[in-house]
Amino acid sequence: MAVTTKRKAGAAKTVPGLRPGEFIRVLISSARIKTRLQQLARDIRRDFPTEPLHLIGVLKGSVFFLTDLARELGGEVSFDFLSVSSYGHGIDSTGEVKLIKDLDVSIEGKTVVVVEDILDTGLTLKYLLRFFEEKKPKHLRVVVLLDKVERRIADVRAQYTGFVIPNEFVVGYGLDFDERYRNLPDVCMLQFASRGKAKSD
Ligand code: PRP
Numbered sequence: 001m002a003v004t005t006k007r008k009a010g011a012a013k014t015v016p017g018l019r020p021g022e023f024i025r026v027l028i029s030s031a032r033i034k035t036r037l038q039q040l041a042r043d044i045r046r047d048f049p050t051e052p053l054h055l056i057g058v059l060k061g062s063v064f065f066l067t068d069l070a071r072e073l074g075g076e077v078s079f080d081f082l083s084v085s086s087y088g089h090g091i092d093s094t095g096e097v098k099l100i101k102d103l104d105v106s107i108e109g110k111t112v113v114v115v116e117d118i119l120d121t122g123l124t125l126k127y128l129l130r131f132f133e134e135k136k137p138k139h140l141r142v143v144v145l146l147d148k149v150e151r152r153i154a155d156v157r158a159q160y161t162g163f164v165i166p167n168e169f170v171v172g173y174g175l176d177f178d179e180r181y182r183n184l185p186d187v188c189m190l191q192f193a194s195r196g197k198a199k200s201d
Contacts, residue, residue, distance in 0.1 A: 002036055003164045004028055012191075017180060021193040027170060028163055028187040033145075034068070036162045040143060041072035043160055044113065048139070052076035054110040058128065059083040059101065060182070061117035061174040065145045069115065080104050086124050097127035112137040117174045118146040119161075122154035129156065146170065146187065163187075 010026045018024060044053070053073060057066035059081050070077050083101035112132060119125060125142065132140055143160040150167050169191070171177050172184030181190065 002032075002162065004166075015181075015184060015188075023191045023193065024171075024181075024184070024188045025191070026186045027165065027168065027189050028173075030173070030185040033162070033173060033187065037065075037069050037072050040160050040162060041069060041074075044141070044143065045074060047141075047159075048111055050075065051111040051139075052078065054107060054112050054137075055079040055115050056103065056107070056112055056132070057081045057115045058117075058124070061176070062115045062145075064174045064182075065117050066115040069143070080107075082128075084124060084127070097124055099131070107132065107135050107137045109136070109138050111139040112141070114140070114142045116142065116144045116158070118148065118170070119144045119156075119158055120148050120151045122152050122156040125156045125158075126154040145173070146175075 004027055012023045012025055015024050053076070055066055055070055055077060057063060057079060060083070066079060070079060080103050081101070082099070082103050084097050085100050086097045114125075114128060114132065116125065129140065129142075141160070142156075142158040143162075144158040145162040147158065147161045147164045148167055149164055165187075168189045169177070170187055171181035171190045172186050172188045174182055175187065176182045177190050181188070
């Protein structure tokens with residue numbers, strides 16, 4: 001598993017859409033993401049060499065990760081999306097998660113790989129795993145691009161992890177701040193002039 005530390009982050013850079021007082025530093029470059037996705041795809045295919053894989057993306061942050069990973073996976077691949085909203089990620093939150101958009105097709109009997117951009121407290125994934133398990137897939141696995149291990153509250157884990165990252169506010173490659181920055185090609189740290197840095201996603 002790749003571990004990314006703050007020391008590897010680059011200097012502040014200017015990107016289109018940057019607002020006054022906001023600073024962006026690359027944490028994981030698009031080149032590193034591409035290489036890691038190839039390894040993740042190999043790991044998944046090693047476990048399921050011939051099985052059709054049904055990818056489930058959790059909107060919206062996982063969109064680029066899912067589409068890039070799907071193209072690295074050989075063999076038969078299908079995908080679906082669902083959307084949930086969570087009410088706060090803080091330690092005092094109830095962890096309540098609400099389904100906003102359900103799956104389009106049944107997952108019964110399928111080899112399902114849940115695709116998440118980031119695993120933080122784990123409360124969303126805990127809800128999703130219970131939700132999916134009730135639908136009786138043949139296999140249920142999780143792949144996450146980023147894992148903020150130190151933020152975990154729920155006892156959940158992904159079978160496949162791209163990068164373990166520090167507790168920094170990250171944007172890009174699907175991740176947002178107020179819906180902005182999702183289209184950055186790299187995973188970046190977003191910092192603020194007045195506040196130093198944001199507390200969490
Ligand atoms: C992010 C991410 C996970 C969740 C993880 O979604 O995609 O679904 O947070 O957090 P947790 O482990 O603390 O539950 P977000 O709510 O930011 O929505 P988005 O994907 O639409 O940006």
